[in-house]
Amino acid sequence: MQADGVLTSVDLEAENQRLARETFTEAGFAPQRFRLIAGAGLEVMPRLTDAGYDLVFLDGDKVEYGEYLDQAIRLVRPGGVIVFDNALWHDRVADPAQRDPETTAIRELLQRVANDENLRSVLLPLGDGLLAAQLI
Known part of the structure; x- marks a missing residue:
């Protein structure tokens, strides 16, 4: 991923989001390098760029x-x-x-x-x- 890239994750499961945040943080990724969105894919995807x-x-x-x-x-x-x-x-x-x-x-x-x-x-x-x- 490029230096200014952002990983976006969409997931319904709060536990999956919590584990992802924990994993990215432990791996040393800055908070601005990932975005975790709680929700159903077909509800969230239409709002993405x-x-x-x-x-x-x-x-x-x-x-x-x-x-x-x-x-x-x-x-x-x-x-x-x-x-x-x-x-x-x-x-x-x-x-x-x-x-x-x-x-x-x-x-x-x-x-x-x-x-x-x-x-x-x-x-x-x-x-x-x-x-x-x-x-x-």
């Missing part, structure tokens, strides 16, 4: 992944990267018999990203899968 981010990492309600993508595309600057966690969703995404709402939403996200000519993407089989897409 357009093209103001180099990286947006998303891990939330899988059914909302398509809406997260809409917001993330607006938030990252050209060359920025959007990353989704759980892109393989416990190996369910590759199994066509799995049709639960979460698995279906992730499949739709993967297809949408693959078909978007403004995104260059890669699906990494790390952990439960990471989808990384660069805004061209």
Whole structure:
């Protein structure tokens, strides 16, 4: 991160926010280098600055992944990267018999990203899968 960069974290869980603040402080990060916002992603993201981010990492309600993508595309600057966690969703995404709402939403996200000519993407089989897409 550049010297004047700021890490922004949005999380519903107060305990996660407390632990993040504690970790950043113990690691020696100045308070102005990170911003912790309590709230739901789809409530907070619309209030964040357009093209103001180099990286947006998303891990939330899988059914909302398509809406997260809409917001993330607006938030990252050209060359920025959007990353989704759980892109393989416990190996369910590759199994066509799995049709639960979460698995279906992730499949739709993967297809949408693959078909978007403004995104260059890669699906990494790390952990439960990471989808990384660069805004061209």
